[in-house]
Amino acid sequence: MKTIQTIKNIILLIAISIVTFSCSSDDDSGANGSGSKGAKYVVGFEAFPVGQAAPVDYILELPSLQSLTTGEISVEGQGVPLKGWRFFHNVGNTVFTAGYSDDDKCIAYGLNENGELAEKANFEFQSTLDNYAAIDDKTLLAVELTYGGLSDKRFHIVNAETGVLERIVEHPIDIDKGSGTAADPGSIPWVTGMVLRDGKLFVSYHKWLADGSYVTPDVDRAYVAVFKYPEFELEKIIEDSRTSPIGVNGHSTGIEKTENGDIYSFSTSALSAGFTAATKPSGILRIKNDETEFDPSYFFDIEAATNGGKLFWMDYIGNGKAIARIIIDDTNGAGDWGAFFKKDVFKMVVIDLVNKTVTDVAGVPTHGHRYTSPMFVEGGKAYISSSTDTETHIYIVDPETATATKGAKVLGLGLKGIFKVSQ
Numbered sequence: 316m317k318t319i320q321t322i323k324n325i326i327l328l329i330a331i332s333i334v335t336f337s338c339s340s341d342d343d344s345g346a347n348g349s350g351s352k353g354a355k356y357v358v359g360f361e362a363f364p365v366g367q368a369a370p371v372d373y374i375l376e377l378p379s380l381q382s383l384t385t386g387e388i389s390v391e392g393q394g395v396p397l398k399g400w401r402f403f404h405n406v407g408n409t410v411f412t413a414g415y416s417d418d419d420k421c422i423a424y425g426l427n428e429n430g431e432l433a434e435k436a437n438f439e440f441q442s443t444l445d446n447y448a449a450i451d452d453k454t455l456l457a458v459e460l461t462y463g464g465l466s467d468k469r470f471h472i473v474n475a476e477t478g479v480l481e482r483i484v485e486h487p488i489d490i491d492k493g494s495g496t497a498a499d500p501g502s503i504p505w506v507t508g509m510v511l512r513d514g515k516l517f518v519s520y521h522k523w524l525a526d527g528s529y530v531t532p533d534v535d536r537a538y539v540a541v542f543k544y545p546e547f548e549l550e551k552i553i554e555d556s557r558t559s560p561i562g563v564n565g566h567s568t569g570i571e572k573t574e575n576g577d578i579y580s581f582s583t584s585a586l587s588a589g590f591t592a593a594t595k596p597s598g599i600l601r602i603k604n605d606e607t608e609f610d611p612s613y614f615f616d617i618e619a620a621t622n623g624g625k626l627f628w629m630d631y632i633g634n635g636k637a638i639a640r641i642i643i644d645d646t647n648g649a650g651d652w653g654a655f656f657k658k659d660v661f662k663m664v665v666i667d668l669v670n671k672t673v674t675d676v677a678g679v680p681t682h683g684h685r686y687t688s689p690m691f692v693e694g695g696k697a698y699i700s701s702s703t704d705t706e707t708h709i710y711i712v713d714p715e716t717a718t719a720t721k722g723a724k725v726l727g728l729g730l731k732g733i734f735k736v737s738q
Contacts, residue, residue: 355426356380357410359403359688359732360390360725370728372401374412374424376432382723383698383709383733389726395432397422402565403688403732404457406449406475409435410734413444413457421457421471423478426738436478440471445565448509449475450516450544458506465490465501465525470547484547488520488540491532500526502533504540507562508569510578515607516544519561519569519580534593537561537582537600539570541607555609558582558598563627564589565655568689571631576604579637579668584618585625585645587654597625599668615671617641622664622673627654630690630697635669636714638690638697643681658683658704665717678719679710688732698722700730709733 356377364370375394382388390396399417403410413421421444423435445460455473467485474481493501504520511517518540524530537555542548559582562569570580580600584593599615602608617623629639640661642654654660660683663676684702691698697712707729709722 353430354735354737355430355432356382357424357432357734357736358388358730359401359410359412359734360388360394361400361728361731362390363727369417370400372397372399372403372412372731374403374410374432380693384711384720384722387724387726388709388730391726401731402444402447403734404447404449404455405688405732405734405736406455406473407452408736408738409455409475409478410732410736411447411455411457411473411478413440413447415443421473421480423473423475424736425478426736428738430738432736438471438473438480441469444471446506446509448511450509450511456509456511456516458509460505461503465492465503468504468506472545486542486547486549488518488549489522489538489552491522493525497526500524504538505564507560507564508571508580510570510572511544512572512576512578513605514544515550516542516547517570517578517602518542521560521562529589531560531589531591534559534584534590535595537580537609539580539602539609551607553602553608555600556595557614558595558600559584559590559593561600564652568628568630571629571637573631573635573668574633578602579631581617581626581629581639583626583642585627585642585654587642587645587652587660588625588627589652589655599626599629599666601668615666615668617666617673620671620673622675624662627661629666632690632692632697632714633695634714635667637666637668638676638699638712638714639664639666641673656683658702661701663699663701663710663712663719665712665714674717676712676717676719678721679712684729688734691733691735693735698733700725700733702729 360373360375373390373394400415410424422437427433442459444457448456457471459469470484488504491502493499502522508519541550561580584597596618601610601613624641627640663679665674682701707725710719712719
């Protein structure tokens, strides 16, 4: 009897082990993105236009991180087609996509209880949502772009866990009413970046003439408005005349916060980036931790630096380093926003913000592709979509060595965003 009972116990243990191993395997499958649950990689995909139609954007789920490094990425037979040209941004495990001119809706996507990508919520807006910021792990802040007229800025505070718009705050930033005449229409702010630190919201902006002409009346000064948050009480506006206005159009990261609480901003001073005539150099400013003024002891003149030039885009990757795109020739399409559309205008660099160095990234060709979300970083490497005249690829950039590896080919105009979401 003891022998029979011993055999039964052994069989029971084996059965339990098999079930446990099976469940563990299922969990692992989901964790690496190949199963139905766990983390998933999601991209905002800008497809080729059909005939004379405008490009159509998709949101597309990828099976694994390896999909960004090898093979091809396509929406043929997969992905969710969206309405018109769109921006993409994420906060935590939610990806937001907002229409530009063909759609006035912002849609939030995340993983449902089955681990599938699905719509969480959506909300409508009055004018284009042009600048976005993940001001903390649970909040998206998006601000509308006003092309003309003397109006307050509309800040949208969105719960990133649910995707639900919680409130809209209308507040002026820096409005010059002028005389109301055609010769002096006044100016309005155009937000280019937002960072929250210790209950203060730092908002960088340009100025535009209020007549809808896209003309920047003050091109030789950097501006940041400092709000008390969440009250949205304007405390002050800080200025710096060592460089031009901060950031560029279209959801750029004009200001960035580092691990130690310092805030860095970039100014382009480039004609092909939409400026009318900037005389100050393209450069980087700093607001030190616990301070609300530009640091007078710090200015990084990017144009004067070895391997430097006029900045177009910069994104912080960590450890005091940023990855940036520098305009190779500012006369290439100058005056017609050429840097936004051409495919032979940028080189990629690594910027050491602390030691003030610029290093060309080996392995990335001269390229274009402007409209990106904040870059995707995993394992200390940045995954960035870049386009040439003939093709688009993902490049995996190592900021420590300033080298890049060519990854997957994109069978479309490009990826506007790369994200990782979990349940």
